[in-house]
Amino acid sequence: MSVVGERIKANSTALIWQWVFLGLIFLVSLIIPWIVSPLWVRIITEILMWAGLAQSWNIIGGYTGYLSFGHGAFFGMGAYVTGIAMMNLEWPFGVGLLLSGIMAALLAVVIGYPTLRLRGAYFAIATWAFGEMIRQIALILEITGGAFGMQLPAFLNLPFFYYVTLGITGLTYLTTYLLLERSRFGYKLLAIREHEEAAEMVGVDTVVIKMKAFALSAFFPGVFGGIYAYWVTYIHPDSVFGAIITDFMVVMAFLGGIGSLWGPFLGAVVVQLVNRILWLTWGEGTFYLVIIGAAICGVVLFIPNGIVGLLEARIFSPREALSQLRKMVKW
């Protein structure tokens, strides 16, 4: 605890300004639905949702160092659990959301149990295959409506979904901040990411910690899936289980900077804005896949620490920029 205390003391003035800044952003975010046009409320809600999704991917991918390439499965799972809870069981929306999160977390434990004991490559393969399989299951099962999809009761209230998304995204970031940046649990995860054998040697129960982290990182996509299902009112295996959802989470977290608190948020803002602007100008297309793929490759090759890494290196002050750029973008 003393280490944590000292860290906070050392940065206290900077921290106060950060909190003031955050408070301002929070106040502005509260009045957004009343000052911008519905289109932009929609886009901002989407950005918030993606920011939350990217952060939850970041919990397992960035903080723990185990890449999950099937994270979209938890999102789709949440969408269908909320849909079934509301349509077949006629439970209220809130209960459906909670149930979605819990189901997604349980599923994560089931997938994580055999694979998190092994090397990261097994985990990546298993999660990817899991993501492919669960779409197939959603297409087969009767309760999900199969290939016909599922229709939820229409509730056309944009500000409602804005505030719900804002709340859950806020919760995601708060949880990440408290549990991963400021607690023993977070330090254990960091130890696992930096050197797993060493962490094991000093007494960290790595498998349990990794499973907890994976369950936590699956909980939030489940909840977001539920919100998304109620928001768009029609869900289909190809839309909520599509590979593109995982792709987006990965590219956002990586572009912003994995393993950092604000990286996924910045990544989500940039990627989703670009995506929407492309969509508004050119309409539907498949070319955005090329851009996403190229972005992932480019970030891995040239800016492995993402936008946050660039900011920390003070790349945006002109003097530093040149020397840093020479160092980073050296072939």
Added chain:
Amino acid sequence: MELFLQTVIDGLLIGGLIIVVGIGFSLCFGVMHIVDFAVGEWVMLGAYIGFLFVRYLGHDPMIYLPIIFLIFCACGWAIYPLIFRAVSGKRHNPVLMGLVFTFGLSILAKGGALSVWGYHIQSITTWLSGKSISLDVATIPALRFAGFLFGILITVLFMIFLYRTNLGITIRATAQDREMANLLGADVRKVGAFVYSLYAGVTGMSGVLIGALFSIHATMGAKYCTLAFFVVVLAGMGYVPGVIIAALILGLLQSFVGVYIGGRYNLVALFMVMYGVLLITPKGILRKGI
């Protein structure tokens, strides 16, 4: 009984072709410790290139196999420096960076194929299409048989190369202990480049046959990616000889599930098997993985 025999034969024939996809992939993992998420996209691109050759130059796709092999070898050789860059240097976790890089590559290839060729489903016809060899108890489709023979041929050549030539021994040494091989004079980077281009060539070539057997579309990669993953997990990651038996088992499994339960349960059954293998014997059914 006839149905049963037919199912067994079909499964083995498909398994023979899956070997080709799995064997390069497994070697690639053994040497570079990278899971190449783009494996299905190599298959898809191979099928499309074969299709384009047939459409614009005519003749049978089989005669283009060597050319396609060379084209894909060149592609692999060109891409390898990027992968090498992704996994080296001052990074937190080089292996994960490699994973993400190939993941990006696969999205890029899939998006490119979708943008260029759209969602249309294509097919390749060869002189073997529609012909079959009739036995008393079952019929053997000629094209599948050719695919199986191709798989066996490639596997035998691969094994001779790996176990009987100097370069093959260097590759196996690198797979066993990278740093030791480097100390003893193996140029690890060159070995990696060679393995990656060999893998790309073999996988692209198998794509032509897969395209001739099944349909060709831009999103077909995911299926073969999954198959390759299942094969290496079953075989034990990085253990090349295990791929042969694992691919045959998967072929049989696929064919039995398809006939007796229904084709749409294929992926579910495969996943259950993989989950069971990971749970019980994570080093593969022969317990020789790394």
